[in-house]
Amino acid sequence: MTKYVFVLTSSPKDFYCEQTLVAVASLRVHNPGAFVTLLTDDRTLATLTGNRAALKDAVDEIKALTLDEKLTPMLRSRFLKTSIRNVIDGDFLFLDSDIAVVGDLSIPEEWKGGIYAVLDFHTNLSKAINRKKVLNNAKRMGFSPILNDQLFNSGVMYVPDTPEMHKFFETWHTLWEECVTKGFPYDMASLAETDFRSGYAIRQMPGGWNCQLAYGNRFLPTAKVLHFFGSRIIDTRGRKVPESMNLFLPKILRRDFYTNLKNMPVTVNADKSVHIDEYYDDVIAHAKEAFEFQTKKVGAGGAYIIRSYAFAKSLAWLYKNIPILVKPLELLGKFFS
Numbered sequence: 023m024t025k026y027v028f029v030l031t032s033s034p035k036d037f038y039c040e041q042t043l044v045a046v047a048s049l050r051v052h053n054p055g056a057f058v059t060l061l062t063d064d065r066t067l068a069t070l071t072g073n074r075a076a077l078k079d080a081v082d083e084i085k086a087l088t089l090d091e092k093l094t095p096m097l098r099s100r101f102l103k104t105s106i107r108n109v110i111d112g113d114f115l116f117l118d119s120d121i122a123v124v125g126d127l128s129i130p131e132e133w134k135g136g137i138y139a140v141l142d143f144h145t146n147l148s149k150a151i152n153r154k155k156v157l158n159n160a161k162r163m164g165f166s167p168i169l170n171d172q173l174f175n176s177g178v179m180y181v182p183d184t185p186e187m188h189k190f191f192e193t194w195h196t197l198w199e200e201c202v203t204k205g206f207p208y209d210m211a212s213l214a215e216t217d218f219r220s221g222y223a224i225r226q227m228p229g230g231w232n233c234q235l236a237y238g239n240r241f242l243p244t245a246k247v248l249h250f251f252g253s254r255i256i257d258t259r260g261r262k263v264p265e266s267m268n269l270f271l272p273k274i275l276r277r278d279f280y281t282n283l284k285n286m287p288v289t290v291n292a293d294k295s296v297h298i299d300e301y302y303d304d305v306i307a308h309a310k311e312a313f314e315f316q317t318k319k320v321g322a323g324g325a326y327i328i329r330s331y332a333f334a335k336s337l338a339w340l341y342k343n344i345p346i347l348v349k350p351l352e353l354l355g356k357f358f359s
Contacts (some may be wrong), residue, residue, distance in 0.1 A: 024129050025114040027059045031098040037280040043077045044120040047296035049123040051307045059083040063098050065165050076288035099203035100209050104198045107191035118177040122309035125246035138225050139174040146171045165215040170222050177249050230347035235329045254334045258341050266355030271304045272312035319358040
């Protein structure tokens, strides 16, 4: 049996718990009967009360590690992520929380025994826009220069329960801790170095298994997981968002989609399916259609622009500083609709 694993470090002040609940709910829609594991820390687990307790009901297994209280939420999250293989039994598919599952995640038989992931930015490192930054970080950490030209995104990873993978994760965790001591708390560089030291063990998943929306438009038709990244969730500052803005800002990318969930009753049924209300259930079940709508209306080139980080950053800035300038987009959305 393959487990589907989510990692959570959260407090009532953020919306990571709600974000994870949405991700789990989307998994349940397209993969009924999936065995879901939540890996968390003791401090986070203590906060999963009241409405936040719905997440505990929505998963099948909870594993909580007692961590150093001095660790920041980010460090706790990376600590857990790089420890998964050695604290969770069984083969697993790890999923970040800033995703929506939109397809069947049954693991192909030919993957069994290997570790799989999707290339970061859906491209080889030599073609990536952050190539220099990645190589500079590797050099700064004393790591290899990624000789196989492949940097993998850790947002979706299939990992079997084998001695080789236990060793792989032990190395990853150790290297990540070394990075932390050098003021670099991120997990990508240490993952790349672990891959190098293990003889480039990571194999490529098809891009649809981790469709990174800002760069993966060509994988949308076959997408099983949409990875929109937390940095693209936009705070609309409590302002009413008209339907015409769905073209530029799908509902699942709005901050209040998650923050409003804090005060909403959630029902977890006997089969572990999650019911919130008609609005939420529809958005979660049809997340892929929202992005297909973008492509249909403005074409692949236009969709690439409105899914870009630059567009998201600009739109967030407008909502915060000059919301009146969002009006032209609302009108443009009406035109395309």
